[in-house]
Amino acid sequence: MRSEQLQNVVSELESEDIDPLTDTALAEDMVELRRTMDRLEFQFSRRLWLFSKRRGYITLGFVSLI
Numbered sequence: 001m002r003s004e005q006l007q008n009v010v011s012e013l014e015s016e017d018i019d020p021l022t023d024t025a026l027a028e029d030m031v032e033l034r035r036t037m038d039r040l041e042f043q044f045s046r047r048l049w050l051f052s053k054r055r056g057y058i059t060l061g062f063v064s065l066i
Contacts, residue, residue, distance in 0.1 A: 006040075 013033075021029065051057070057065050 018026065018029070052065050057063075
């Protein structure tokens, strides 16, 4: 469900016309996007750490995370 919501947000961003944005608005938008991306990266890292700690890769038939 979360993944679908994230995909919908990305689709909205992809279809957004950014040409009319002023340079200031574009800069603010980029800062907001970067902050959001950083938060998503942190959430991915949390999950990766737990997956590694639990050695979840073994259930997928791998001998290591890498």
